[in-house]
Amino acid sequence: MTNTDQRDARRHRILAGLFAACALFLAGQVHANVQWDSLVWNTDVWAGDNPDDPDVDSVLGIADNCPFDPNPDQANLDMDGLGNVCDPDADGDELVAEQEEMYGTDPLNADTDGDGNPDGAEVAMGRNPTLNEGTVLMTIINAVLDD
Ligand SMILES: [Ca+2]
Ligand SMILES: [Ca+2]
Ligand SMILES: [Ca+2]
Ligand SMILES: [Ca+2]
Structure with a gap:
């Protein structure tokens, strides 16, 4: 293996590592977004002042x-x-x-x-x-x- 081959191989490993890191980062972002969305949804559903009575009809x-x-x-x-x-x-x-x-x-x-x-x-x-x-x-x- 020449020095150029070894350098290319190292370059590929670094690129693959970077790619994997990016993928993990993006997956984390998606997960965080889903959690945020469900948090917003929950806040929306439980719009009433009392979480035990979201439709505010006094039946708990x-x-x-x-x-x-x-x-x-x-x-x-x-x-x-x-x-x-x-x-x-x-x-x-x-x-x-x-x-x-x-x-x-x-x-x-x-x-x-x-x-x-x-x-x-x-x-x-x-x-x-x-x-x-x-x-x-x-x-x-x-x-x-x-x-
Ligand atoms: Ca009917
Ligand atoms: Ca009701
Ligand atoms: Ca009938
Ligand atoms: Ca019925």
Whole structure:
């Protein structure tokens, strides 16, 4: 190996070392940024004066069934542990709010047409959750009998 070869080899080792040091430094920066972001996020979430009551509805800590939505009445129609204001399926009929809107059903009434079958079950069976088929049938029968 010539002197030039040895010098080149040493140069490569130094460059590799510098590169590794830079990579470690950058990784440290990314890590620090992530930690800073989550710190900012946490500060944001716990915006209320009392960390036990971030939504300032006077219901504290784990007792609040919607910790981030003010709901002092804690109303929970389907008794599933999630309050109505933060429960995507507040009436527990297997239809989430967007679906209730799509089918024209009442998001706070599990059986909108009152025929004894929950809205979600009617949709699953291909029936109309806003039409009480029994009542319609009776109306037709009565009309026929009246003739
Ligand atoms: Ca709440
Ligand atoms: Ca609920
Ligand atoms: Ca529902
Ligand atoms: Ca029904």
